[in-house]
Amino acid sequence: MTIETTSPEKALAEVRKEIDALDDALHDLLMKRTELVVEVAEAKARAASAAGEGSFVAFRPAREAQVLRRLAERHRGSLPVRVIFRLWREIIAAMTRIQGPFRVDVFGGQDGSALSFWDLARSYYGSSTPMELHDNARDVLRRVVQDRSVVGILPEPGTHAAADWWVMFAAGGQSEARVVACLPFIDVAEGENHVRALVVAQTGFEPTGDDTSLVAISSSESLSDSRVTSLVAAAGFSGQRIADAKLADGPSSHIYLISMPFHVAEDDKRLAALEGGPILEARLLGGYANPIERATDGE
Numbered sequence: 001m002t003i004e005t006t007s008p009e010k011a012l013a014e015v016r017k018e019i020d021a022l023d024d025a026l027h028d029l030l031m032k033r034t035e036l037v038v039e040v041a042e043a044k045a046r047a048a049s050a051a052g053e054g055s056f057v058a059f060r061p062a063r064e065a066q067v068l069r070r071l072a073e074r075h076r077g078s079l080p081v082r083v084i085f086r087l088w089r090e091i092i093a094a095m096t097r098i099q100g101p102f103r104v105d106v107f108g109g110q111d112g113s114a115l116s117f118w119d120l121a122r123s124y125y126g127s128s129t130p131m132e133l134h135d136n137a138r139d140v141l142r143r144v145v146q147d148r149s150v151v152g153i154l155p156e157p158g159t160h161a162a163a164d165w166w167v168m169f170a171a172g173g174q175s176e177a178r179v180v181a182c183l184p185f186i187d188v189a190e191g192e193n194h195v196r197a198l199v200v201a202q203t204g205f206e207p208t209g210d211d212t213s214l215v216a217i218s219s220s221e222s223l224s225d226s227r228v229t230s231l232v233a234a235a236g237f238s239g240q241r242i243a244d245a246k247l248a249d250g251p252s253s254h255i256y257l258i259s260m261p262f263h264v265a266e267d268d269k270r271l272a273a274l275e276g277g278p279i280l281e282a283r284l285l286g287g288y289a290n291p292i293e294r295a296t297d298g299e
């Protein structure tokens with residue numbers, strides 16, 4: 001016969017003591033991580049001044065994607081990866097704000113999807129980051145172009161009635177703004193179907209090893225899907241049309257948005273090779289680290 005020496009109260013108190021110790025360890029690590037991010041900011045400031053720039057953009061979406069992918073890869077147990085992401089997104093957003101001004105302008109539209117886009121922005125850019133809602137995608141884009149500290153959340157082209165903002169982006173003057181991320185960063189096949197958004201900011205579209213690029217091409221004539229595909233292939237690229245638009249005036253009256261399943265750099269020679277024949281201009285709009293895909297997530 002075994003004699004019960006530990007009362008349930010005592011066992012509970014023991015486990016809670018262990019939880020307290022873990023909380024302390026987590027808290028210590030968070031404080032240490034913050035100190036490292038201050039060093040990261042100092043390194044960025046030095047790099048900016050060496051490049052003759054007075055300030056720097058702290059936001060590095062490619063690095064953020066790599067941080068999340070690495071965690072998803074090593075994750076075990078019943079805590080959903082989405083919860084891990086939410087926790088790290090809160091941390092990363094706070095650490096971005098420690099380095100300098102950072103704010104988010106969100107497209108909400110007028111068709112009831114505002115809450116979905118707002119939620120997406122909050123869960124990725126933190127509970128205390130200043131955010132503003134706009135009912136017009138063009139206003140969001142304008143804010144991004146005007147202010148280096150702004151990140152814009154816009155509906156994914158081809159999926160939303162108001163998602164024609166990319167045309168203004170593609171046909172407007174040169175700007176430092178780029179598409180740099182896609183939200184949500186985790187796609188759960190059996191999860192609820194949420195909206196997808198693209199993130200636009202004045203920061204680089206850097207490679208992560210698993211990316212999608214968005215290139216806009218303009219033409220004076222209407223191009224069929226197969227024509228677009230073969231022109232893209234002739235330049236050494238591959239990709240598919242995900243959206244198109246017809247402009248009222250100017251020689252480049254037809255404009256197509258091509259999604260390419262790899263990273264395209266700003267100086268990629270294939271962009272120049274695309275121009276010629278019916279294509280008057282090819283412009284890299286940026287792109288994003290492909291979100292991770294899961295069949296299920298802790299359900």
Ligand SMILES: O=C(O)C(=O)C[C@]1(C(=O)O)C=C[C@@H](O)C=C1
Pocket residue numbers: 037040041058059060061063064067091092095096099
């Ligand atoms: O690695 C950086 O450049 C950082 O600034 C650190 C960090 C992070 O907290 O991991 C924060 C913000 C950046 O957008 C990317 C990553």
